[in-house]
Amino acid sequence: MEALTMEKRLKMYRLMLTIRAFEEKIVEVYAQGLMPGLAHLYVGEEAVAVGVCTALEPADLITSTHRGHGHCIAKGGDVKLMMAEMFGKDTGYCRGKGGSMHISDIELGIVGANGVVGGGIPLATGAALSAQMRNSGQVVVCFFGDGASNNGSFHESLNLAALWRLPVVYVCENNGYGISVAQSRHQAIKDVAVRAAAYGMPGVTVDGNDVEAVHAAARVAVDRARQGEGPTLLECKTYRFRGHHEGDPNRGNRYRSRQEIVAWEEKCPLKGYEAKLLAGGVTWEQLEELKEKVQQAIEAAVQYANASPFPPLTAALADVYAG
Amino acid sequence: MAIKTYRDALREAMREEMLRDAMVFIMGEDVGVYGGIFGVTAGLRDEFGEGRVKDTPISEAAIAGAATGAAMTGMRPIAEIMFVDFTTIAMDQLVNQAAKWHYMSGGRIKVPLVLRTTTGIGRRTAAQHSQSLEAWHAHVPGLKVVMPSTPYDAKGLLKSAIRDDNPVVFIEHKMLYNEKGEVPEGEYLVPLGKADIKREGSDCTIVATSLMVRRALAAAEALAGEGIDIELVDPRTIRPLDIETICTSVSKTHRLIIVHEACGFCGVGAEIATEVMEQAFFELDAPVVRVTGKEAPIPFSPSLEDYVVPSVEEIAAAVRCLVKGGE
Numbered sequence: 001m002e003a004l005t006m007e008k009r010l011k012m013y014r015l016m017l018t019i020r021a022f023e024e025k026i027v028e029v030y031a032q033g034l035m036p037g038l039a040h041l042y043v044g045e046e047a048v049a050v051g052v053c054t055a056l057e058p059a060d061l062i063t064s065t066h067r068g069h070g071h072c073i074a075k076g077g078d079v080k081l082m083m084a085e086m087f088g089k090d091t092g093y094c095r096g097k098g099g100s101m102h103i104s105d106i107e108l109g110i111v112g113a114n115g116v117v118g119g120g121i122p123l124a125t126g127a128a129l130s131a132q133m134r135n136s137g138q139v140v141v142c143f144f145g146d147g148a149s150n151n152g153s154f155h156e157s158l159n160l161a162a163l164w165r166l167p168v169v170y171v172c173e174n175n176g177y178g179i180s181v182a183q184s185r186h187q188a189i190k191d192v193a194v195r196a197a198a199y200g201m202p203g204v205t206v207d208g209n210d211v212e213a214v215h216a217a218a219r220v221a222v223d224r225a226r227q228g229e230g231p232t233l234l235e236c237k238t239y240r241f242r243g244h245h246e247g248d249p250n251r252g253n254r255y256r257s258r259q260e261i262v263a264w265e266e267k268c269p270l271k272g273y274e275a276k277l278l279a280g281g282v283t284w285e286q287l288e289e290l291k292e293k294v295q296q297a298i299e300a301a302v303q304y305a306n307a308s309p310f311p312p313l314t315a316a317l318a319d320v321y322a323g
Numbered sequence: 324m325a326i327k328t329y330r331d332a333l334r335e336a337m338r339e340e341m342l343r344d345a346m347v348f349i350m351g352e353d354v355g356v357y358g359g360i361f362g363v364t365a366g367l368r369d370e371f372g373e374g375r376v377k378d379t380p381i382s383e384a385a386i387a388g389a390a391t392g393a394a395m396t397g398m399r400p401i402a403e404i405m406f407v408d409f410t411t412i413a414m415d416q417l418v419n420q421a422a423k424w425h426y427m428s429g430g431r432i433k434v435p436l437v438l439r440t441t442t443g444i445g446r447r448t449a450a451q452h453s454q455s456l457e458a459w460h461a462h463v464p465g466l467k468v469v470m471p472s473t474p475y476d477a478k479g480l481l482k483s484a485i486r487d488d489n490p491v492v493f494i495e496h497k498m499l500y501n502e503k504g505e506v507p508e509g510e511y512l513v514p515l516g517k518a519d520i521k522r523e524g525s526d527c528t529i530v531a532t533s534l535m536v537r538r539a540l541a542a543a544e545a546l547a548g549e550g551i552d553i554e555l556v557d558p559r560t561i562r563p564l565d566i567e568t569i570c571t572s573v574s575k576t577h578r579l580i581i582v583h584e585a586c587g588f589c590g591v592g593a594e595i596a597t598e599v600m601e602q603a604f605f606e607l608d609a610p611v612v613r614v615t616g617k618e619a620p621i622p623f624s625p626s627l628e629d630y631v632v633p634s635v636e637e638i639a640a641a642v643r644c645l646v647k648g649g650e
Contacts, residue, residue, distance in 0.1 A: 321465065
């Protein structure tokens with residue numbers, strides 16, 4: 001596998017920065033009451049979405065989770081349309097009818113975030129079946145968490161995908177918790193990837209906070225899928241810096257220690273990558289310039305969302321059925 | 324016109340649509356080599372290959388979910404769930420996923436999925452293989468629900484369901500598979516959401532679904548000898564419901580009996596009765612009557628199974644009571 005170009009590395013950094021800035025802005029607007037509903041933030045897990053999605057072609061597909069903002073941005077989602085959707089506005093991705101947990105952009109290959117833990121796993125499997133049947137050359141990436149790996153949909157889907165050699169990569173974002181229940185209290189294994197053996201597919205575990213490690217593993221799995229060799233279960237060990245959702249007190253310290261949170265913050269995927277880029281010849285000024293641009297884009301997204309109208313009430317009864 | 328069975332009519336519909344559109348395919352338990360446990364897909368694997376007639380593991384959530392994912396990304400799957408009882412295992416995928424994506428995406432994603440399944444009593448298979456759960460599915464905005472009662476309707480409705488851009492739960496009655504009826508040669512469609520008047524009459528309207536259409540028809544023939552003239556309406560599609568045709572019939576007969584195999588509580592009959600009350604109350608000369616399955620799981624023992632669902636005699640007795648009781 002050829003080395004990553006500096007252009008690609010800076011793209012990965014920019015995408016991680018965008019996710020971080022988007023989510024930190026959500027913390028702010030959520031506290032201000034501008035965003036209704038639930039906000040499950042991806043802060044701390046940025047390297048997974050970015051490492052994986054930068055291994056994909058534009059026509060490839062992803063399914064996402066309730067913690068899906070990062071996947072959407074990494075697959076090319078427009079932060080303006082995302083923010084407008086968070087605010088429940090008519091200009092949002094789903095015209096204000098999906099919200100944070102249901103963003104989709106089928107043209108960008110974002111088949112959709114999902115409010116049901118494990119709910120997207122069969123959908124991804126079916127999208128891969130579709131790609132195989134249409135002979136489209138597309139690969140599907142299915143994001144889910146350690147919690148979802150205990151759901152029947154995971155078992156049924158991985159069995160089917162391995163059986164039919166579907167072009168899909170199952171990416172388990174193991175952040176150590178199914179809501180408040182630590183992994184050691186919800187499953188008797190340490191690595192979710194070991195379950196791959198039960199279905200007859202490769203299982204790989206990587207450091208989910210190292211974007212290049214994630215990317216390298218994802219490329220192997222994506223290539224394998226594209227060549228018709230079937231699915232892979234790729235487990236990325238990571239950690240969410242915020243609580244399960246905004247409103248989970250003190251970033252979830254009811255079920256995890258301050259010490260543990262701080263220790264993971266030391267392994268921040270962005271900080272680690274900055275150091276690597278600087279060592280590789282990138283200057284502080286370049287990084288600062290990128291940060292500035294990203295921040296401006298997020299501010300513009302908030303302005304766009306704020307300025308946008310809410311949907312008309314007639315929208316509530318539109319699009320229940322197609323045609 | 325050729326005489327064909329309900330089973331053959333359904334198979335013809337799938338075959339014709341698979342020939343017409345390369346995106347149409349079949350997946351489900353035992354649909355391929357075995358030809359479906361009721362033989363509906365027999366021969367299709369030989370004709371179209373295992374690539375388009377896919378035997379699956381016994382994984383209802385994955386069948387419904389993968390079919391939904393395939394539908395969202397360009398295919399037109401016909402997924403089979405062996406018994407409607409087993410759709411409960413696929414409910415997240417049907418209710419939270421298939422039914423919602425068009426709406427949640429602001430109209431940008433379509434889910435052209437047909438989920439074929441079987442319903443009802445008659446084979447002495449007890450409480451987990453004999454239920455009628457159409458009201459569960461019909462309760463969900465975003466799903467369409469179809470229940471054909473004749474070979475003609477079965478073929479025309481299934482073809483329409485396959486061409487529909489929405490998820491359609493297509494419920495076949497297992498005791499109708501061998502029933503014969505006229506099926507024209509060549510292409511025809513029966514539109515979803517359009518009821519059919521199976522018998523014209525003037526004294527009382529019966530609205531019946533699925534197997535109960537046959538029983539209501541038999542009751543109507545018996546009652547004709549007693550001078551009671553029944554109009555029988557088969558909605559054919561539960562959702563969307565053609566309430567207009569039902570109300571028009573009630574306006575003619577001024578009496579309504581609703582017959583379905585599912586138990587009455589929160590059943591489709593409650594919805595029909597309410598809608599008639601809302602839209603045609605002053606046309607009614609008597610309260611609406613429901614003849615439904617009894618409020619119990621389906622029992623195994625044949626005499627008990629027969630007892631818990633409406634019989635021809637029970638339907639006829641309800642009509643006599645309604646028509647003559649008021650005189």
